[in-house]
Amino acid sequence: MNRILVCDDDKEIVEAIEIYLQQEGYEVVKAYDGAQALEILGKQPVDLLIIDVMMPKLDGIRATLKIREDSSIPIIILSAKSEDSDKILGLNIGADDYLTKPFNPLELVARVKSQIRRYTKLGNAAESSRSVYQTGGLMINDDLKEVTVDDEPVKLTPIEYNILLLLMKNQGKVFSISQIYESIWNADAIGADNTVAVHIRHIREKIEINPKEPRYIKVVWGIGYKIDKA
Amino acid sequence: MGNERYNYGFKIVAILLQMVFIIVIIVVFSLMVNLYGRSMPGFYDIGNHSFFHSSGYASKVAEEAKALTIYLQLKENLKRSKAGDDRLKQYKLRFDNGDVNFYYWYTKGDGIYTNMPKQYKNKEEAEAYAKKLGSYFCYDDASITFTGNIKRMDKTLDLNILRLFRQNSLGGGIVLAVDTSLPNADEFAEAKKIYETYIPWVEWGLFAAILAFMCFILCMIYLTLAAGRHGEDEEIRLHRIDYLPTELHVLAFFTYVTGLIAFCTKLGGKDWGISSVLVLTGTLVFLTDAVFLTLYLSTVRKLKADIFTSCSLTSFAMRTLKAGMRKKDVVKRVIIVFFGCIALELFFAWEAFVRDRFWAMMGMLILFAYPAVHFLQQAIQRKKIIEGIREIGGGKLDYKLDESEFDGDYRELAKEVNGIGDGLLNAVEESLKNERLKTELVTNVSHDIKTPLTSIINYVSLIKMEGVWNANVENYVGILEKKSQRLKQLTEDLVEVSKITSGAIMLDMQPINMVELIYQTGGEFNEIFEDVGLTVVTRLPKDPVMILADGSRLWRVVQNLYNNVAKYAMKNTRVFVELKENDGNAEFTIKDISAQGIHKSAQDLSERFVRGDESRGTEGSGLGLSIARHLTNLMGGEFEIRLDGDLFIVSITFAVINP
Numbered sequence: 001m002n003r004i005l006v007c008d009d010d011k012e013i014v015e016a017i018e019i020y021l022q023q024e025g026y027e028v029v030k031a032y033d034g035a036q037a038l039e040i041l042g043k044q045p046v047d048l049l050i051i052d053v054m055m056p057k058l059d060g061i062r063a064t065l066k067i068r069e070d071s072s073i074p075i076i077i078l079s080a081k082s083e084d085s086d087k088i089l090g091l092n093i094g095a096d097d098y099l100t101k102p103f104n105p106l107e108l109v110a111r112v113k114s115q116i117r118r119y120t121k122l123g124n125a126a127e128s129s130r131s132v133y134q135t136g137g138l139m140i141n142d143d144l145k146e147v148t149v150d151d152e153p154v155k156l157t158p159i160e161y162n163i164l165l166l167l168m169k170n171q172g173k174v175f176s177i178s179q180i181y182e183s184i185w186n187a188d189a190i191g192a193d194n195t196v197a198v199h200i201r202h203i204r205e206k207i208e209i210n211p212k213e214p215r216y217i218k219v220v221w222g223i224g225y226k227i228d229k230a
Numbered sequence: 231m232g233n234e235r236y237n238y239g240f241k242i243v244a245i246l247l248q249m250v251f252i253i254v255i256i257v258v259f260s261l262m263v264n265l266y267g268r269s270m271p272g273f274y275d276i277g278n279h280s281f282f283h284s285s286g287y288a289s290k291v292a293e294e295a296k297a298l299t300i301y302l303q304l305k306e307n308l309k310r311s312k313a314g315d316d317r318l319k320q321y322k323l324r325f326d327n328g329d330v331n332f333y334y335w336y337t338k339g340d341g342i343y344t345n346m347p348k349q350y351k352n353k354e355e356a357e358a359y360a361k362k363l364g365s366y367f368c369y370d371d372a373s374i375t376f377t378g379n380i381k382r383m384d385k386t387l388d389l390n391i392l393r394l395f396r397q398n399s400l401g402g403g404i405v406l407a408v409d410t411s412l413p414n415a416d417e418f419a420e421a422k423k424i425y426e427t428y429i430p431w432v433e434w435g436l437f438a439a440i441l442a443f444m445c446f447i448l449c450m451i452y453l454t455l456a457a458g459r460h461g462e463d464e465e466i467r468l469h470r471i472d473y474l475p476t477e478l479h480v481l482a483f484f485t486y487v488t489g490l491i492a493f494c495t496k497l498g499g500k501d502w503g504i505s506s507v508l509v510l511t512g513t514l515v516f517l518t519d520a521v522f523l524t525l526y527l528s529t530v531r532k533l534k535a536d537i538f539t540s541c542s543l544t545s546f547a548m549r550t551l552k553a554g555m556r557k558k559d560v561v562k563r564v565i566i567v568f569f570g571c572i573a574l575e576l577f578f579a580w581e582a583f584v585r586d587r588f589w590a591m592m593g594m595l596i597l598f599a600y601p602a603v604h605f606l607q608q609a610i611q612r613k614k615i616i617e618g619i620r621e622i623g624g625g626k627l628d629y630k631l632d633e634s635e636f637d638g639d640y641r642e643l644a645k646e647v648n649g650i651g652d653g654l655l656n657a658v659e660e661s662l663k664n665e666r667l668k669t670e671l672v673t674n675v676s677h678d679i680k681t682p683l684t685s686i687i688n689y690v691s692l693i694k695m696e697g698v699w700n701a702n703v704e705n706y707v708g709i710l711e712k713k714s715q716r717l718k719q720l721t722e723d724l725v726e727v728s729k730i731t732s733g734a735i736m737l738d739m740q741p742i743n744m745v746e747l748i749y750q751t752g753g754e755f756n757e758i759f760e761d762v763g764l765t766v767v768t769r770l771p772k773d774p775v776m777i778l779a780d781g782s783r784l785w786r787v788v789q790n791l792y793n794n795v796a797k798y799a800m801k802n803t804r805v806f807v808e809l810k811e812n813d814g815n816a817e818f819t820i821k822d823i824s825a826q827g828i829h830k831s832a833q834d835l836s837e838r839f840v841r842g843d844e845s846r847g848t849e850g851s852g853l854g855l856s857i858a859r860h861l862t863n864l865m866g867g868e869f870e871i872r873l874d875g876d877l878f879i880v881s882i883t884f885a886v887i888n889p
Binding site: 010012013016017019020023054080081082101102103104105106176177193194195196197198199200201219220221222223224 | 676677680681683684685686687688689691692695714718722725740742743744746747749750751752753754756757768779781782784785
């Protein structure tokens with residue numbers, strides 16, 4: 001059973017999160033400011049930390065910096081600050097994920113699961129075959145025609161699979177709609193329309209926890225689509 | 231900074247040194263002029279101490295030879311005509327007197343003319359005697375050759391001798407000689423004495439003059455730099471003389487120069503010895519230098535202290551006049567100037583036409599020119615002020631007129647215009663500051679709202695998870711969930727709109743393919759539109775249409791427009807999405823039929839918190855179109871809403887860039 005430390009100065013939020021996590025079978029430890037969280041981390045082993053940013057005594061950003069000095073446990077920041085700059089700051093100082101308030105509790109649970117799976121499976125997931133492509137928790141095995149997200153298999157249609165394979169094979173490269181169309185359908189993109197965009201959205205709905213804030217398939221508006229290198 | 235180099239000691243030394251140097255220069259110069267005037271040494275005598283090799287000697291010989299040729303010609307003519315001549319007697323006295331140092335021997339075949347002690351019969355003997363005398367010169371007409379040891383620097387010597395043998399076929403020649411021991415007192419003896427006395431001085435003097443000139447320049451540079459400065463402080467120190475008007479300085483200088491010229495002219499009439507000329511020159515130079523230096527350094531100090539123009543009678547008069555005028559009001563001033571000009575013009579006219587005075591004519595012309603210049607200046611200043619007002623009016627609030635470019639009333643005007651600019655700038659800054667504070671407030675408040683909202687959403691979700699057995703309660707919970715989601719959207723939109731309007735967002739402008747973006751958006755909204763029964767008809771160009779925009783912000787704009795359509799368009803109708811490229815602009819249009827009649831004007835619709843139909847809107851915050859408009863404008867695009875009955879048309883236009 002995995003132990004999760006939840007740290008927020010709002011007790012009701014901590015309790016609500018506790019209820020959701022306990023339903024999924026996690027053990028929850030509670031803290032109400034950054035200092036308490038550090039104290040608990042020093043006393044007992046914890047598998048994942050959910051931490052708020054704006055808290056009395058020690059805020060989430062400083063607490064995260066402190067924890068990262070000697071620990072690599074997954075940290076999910078939960079904050080009312082929704083600016084891009086806040087997210088970038090949180091992820092840069094060592095958080096693994098950033099969720100803005102108010103959040104969908106089910107999305108939080110999904111992200112917790114994803115982080116724990118990756119953290120515990122990270123060592124033995126190193127099958128480096130030519131036909132296996134991986135980024136973060138997303139893996140595609142071209143021999144078996146199999147796609148997994150955090151080790152959970154995902155079912156894709158052949159076209160969706162081919163699009164994902166194209167993007168995974170060329171991580172970091174941006175493909176425009178017509179480029180994708182031409183390489184998947186092997187035809188000229190003269191009659192290009194929404195088709196590719198619709199397929200991409202379907203793939204996103206299947207592999208992303210929150211399709212509106214995709215972690216894997218990124219939209220470069222007005223230019224195309226890409227999957228970032230891990 | 232140790233400005234010890236500018237103390238009094240150094241300055242006095244520099245002044246004395248430059249005086250010494252200038253005296254040396256002028257004295258040497260006058261010596262040279264004097265000697266050259268007596269056809270004594272030329273510049274090629276430098277380094278030559280022997281009189282018999284000097285140019286002075288050579289020209290003396292040439293002079294004697296010229297006189298001799300005339301004498302010989304006269305003698306030959308005499309032989310033919312037997313007539314006497316006074317000139318002949320003069321020359322005879324000059325050449326054949328016996329107590330000379332200049333000897334000649336001349337023949338043209340028939341007779342021999344000579345003043346040598348012996349009547350040598352042939353040229354060889356005469357030449358041998360000439361050689362013995364030391365300095366000699368021969369011409370042989372049979373072979374047409376010149377021999378001898380006298381430098382023939384003067385071509386007239388050769389020409390004169392050749393002229394003597396014109397139309398001659400009898401042979402013969404001429405021998406000229408000077409006894410270098412100069413036993414008799416004649417012009418040669420005197421010239422030698424002067425030459426040997428002064429030539430060493432000329433050489434030293436020339437060298438000293440060049441050196442002195444360089445030192446003089448250095449001293450002047452030092453004095454120019456040091457003028458007005460003293461010790462460590464940086465300020466310019468002025469002497470009492472510097473406060474005298476500039477005109478007085480100029481007057482003093484010209485008076486002195488006039489006096490000097492008059493004095494020199496008077497002196498020039500008399501013949502002075504070389505040494506007394508030198509002493510006199512030295513004294514005059516000393517005085518002139520003292521006067522010049524005083525005025526020069528005073529001028530330098532004035533320029534340094536920037537009082538050169540202001541410390542003058544003209545400037546003082548002008549200032550007094552202007553100050554007097556400024557106290558009066560504009561109308562009075564114009565009247566005074568007007569009548570003043572008329573009076574002056576009449577005076578000049580009287581002087582010019584009645585009394586025929588030329589200066590009055592000039593004065594009239596200048597007076598005619600004055601209004602032209604004056605009106606031109608005023609026109610220029612007026613133009614500048616209009617430009618300034620236009621700049622400020624055009625939004626460039628920090629535009630400043632340079633007040634020093636204006637005078638009189640225009641300076642007042644320029645000051646006021648700048649004041650208006652400042653006032654507006656302050657007001658704008660104030661309002662920007664307020665807007666920023668508002669944004670900050672909205673952001674902070676929205677953070678505070680989000681925390682309890684999180685609990686509400688979480689617990690509503692927990693209630694649903696636990697299950698409600700009462701249908702009414704289930705309905706209530708559903709409403710709570712919907713409203714809490716709307717509250718969430720509202721807080722986010724609120725923060726965004728306040729950020730956009732206060733300009734607190736950073737744009738990442740990139741070349742964007744508009745066609746691609748519309749397809750991408752279409753993909754996102756495909757099923758949302760299908761759910762509400764809307765059919766999208768898309769008309770896009772086949773080729774990419776590139777514009778410059780921030781991709782994610784542009785997506786936000788288009789997303790808001792699509793959302794708007796999804797919410798307010800009548801079900802089961804068609805939506806037209808079009809992208810047209812014309813005149814270098816890309817125009818994106820989306821048209822739909824509104825489900826409800828719209829009772830707002832097109833402009834109101836994109837203002838904050840206004841929705842097409844206020845009574846009906848349960849979704850959205852009413853900020854969508856406002857955000858879209860502001861973002862579009864921020865990225866340099868145009869945003870337009872048109873209403874045609876129930877047809878709702880939104881278009882955004884961006885300039886196309888070349889790929």
